[in-house]
Amino acid sequence: DAKTTQPNSMESNEEEPVHLPCNHSTISGTDYIHWYRQLPSQGPEYVIHGLTSNVNNRMASLAIAEDRKSSTLILHRATLRDAAVYYCILSLRVAGNQFYFGTGTSLTVIP
Amino acid sequence: GAVVSQHPSRVICKSGTSVKIECRSLDFQATTMFWYRQFPKKSLMLMATSNEGSKATYEQGVEKDKFLINHASLTLSTLTVTSAHPEDSSFYICSATPSGDEKLFFGSGTQLSVL
Numbered sequence: 240d241a242k243t244t245q246p247n248s249m250e251s252n253e254e255e256p257v258h259l260p261c262n263h264s265t266i267s268g269t270d271y272i273h274w275y276r277q278l279p280s281q282g283p284e285y286v287i288h289g290l291t292s293n294v295n296n297r298m299a300s301l302a303i304a305e306d307r308k309s310s311t312l313i314l315h316r317a318t319l320r321d322a323a324v325y326y327c328i329l330s331l332r333v334a335g336n337q338f339y340f341g342t343g344t345s346l347t348v349i350p
Numbered sequence: 351g352a353v354v355s356q357h358p359s360r361v362i363c364k365s366g367t368s369v370k371i372e373c374r375s376l377d378f379q380a381t382t383m384f385w386y387r388q389f390p391k392k393s394l395m396l397m398a399t400s401n402e403g404s405k406a407t408y409e410q411g412v413e414k415d416k417f418l419i420n421h422a423s424l425t426l427s428t429l430t431v432t433s434a435h436p437e438d439s440s441f442y443i444c445s446a447t448p449s450g451d452e453k454l455f456f457g458s459g460t461q462l463s464v465l
Contacts, residue, residue, distance in 0.1 A: 271452055282443045282456030283394070285351065326393070330452070337384065338445075338454055340394040 243327045248345045251317045259312040259344050261327030266307050271330050273338065274301065274312045276323040283326065283340075286312065322348045352378050352448050356457025363434055364465055371429045371460045373444030379424035380446035384454070385417075388441040400427040434464045 244262040251257040263272065271290055275283040287294055287301045289310075294301040300313040314321055326343040330336050353376040363369050373383055381402045386394040398419055399407040406419035416438075418430040427446075431438050445456040 273453070275454075275456075277394075280441070280459065280461070282354075282356070282445070282459045283454075285453050285455070288452060337396055337399060339396055340386075342393050 243329060243341045245325075245327055245341060245344045247342065248347065250347045250349060251314075252349050253319060254316050257314040257317045257321070257346065259314075259325050259327075259346065260309065261311070262309045263327070263329055264308045266329055269331055272301065272303060272307075272310050273328045273330055274299070274325060275328065276321075276325045277343075278323050286325070317346075317348045319348050319350065322346055351453075352376075352446075352451070352455045354444065354446050354455045354457045356444050356460055358460060359458060360461045360463075362463045362465065365435055366433055368430055368432045369434055369462060371431075371442055371444075371462075373427045373429070373446070373457055375425045375446045375448075375455075378446075378448040380427075380448065381424060383421060383427040383444055383446040385419065385427075385429050386443045386445070388443060388459075390441075394443060397429075402427075431462065434462070436464045438462065439464045 273288040274286040276286050277283040287299050289301045302311045324343040324345050326340050328338050330338050355374045355376050357372045383400040385397045388394045396409050397412045400419045400421040402421045408414045421427040441459050441461050443459045445454045
């Protein structure tokens with residue numbers, strides 16, 4: 240399973256943009272880049288995923304480097320409800336494939 | 351999005367007893383489900399892949415006789431922690447993927463406390 244590296248923690252002020260980085264230098268051509276987040280005592284929640292091109296949805300944007308060895312999750316305006324642990328995960332381009340979680344980034348949003 | 355329901359959300363049991371945790375896909379069929387465990391302030395660790403109609407695939411270091419997995423239908427997988435001990439106390443989370451979908455959907459987790 241390909242590895243990902245994320246900062247242990249980050250802080251952001253409320254209503255400001257947040258850029259959460261992830262390094263995945265050993266990514267293969269068949270790996271998707273997924274982002275999930277987890278609130279305390281809850282199961283992880285899907286945020287966004289992509290393969291090569293940048294992706295946008297109602298929750299966030301995903302910027303993928305041209306060489307795909309890194310990516311950045313962008314929360315455009317952080318709210319207190321965005322405080323969570325954010326996980327960057329690589330998965331094979333096969334539905335039903337296992338997801339292996341790294342250590343994640345704990346995001347604190349300051350009012 | 352798809353919904354995965356997990357029950358119970360919290361269970362307390364005595365040492366030596368067995369505990370069953372259920373994971374259901376409510377609005378889709380799942381031939382594969384996944385079981386994770388998570389210790390406080392740690393990341394999720396994949397325990398096993400549950401396959402409908404066949405044996406589960408366990409990750410290295412996970413005792414298959416300790417953590418029994420049954421996936422008898424396309425919407426239900428169960429994890430039984432047998433002869434539970436205090437060190438089995440953990441947060442257990444299941445997940446599943448609808449056919450053709452690349453995303454994983456997670457249950458809300460089960461907090462197991464073994465006294």
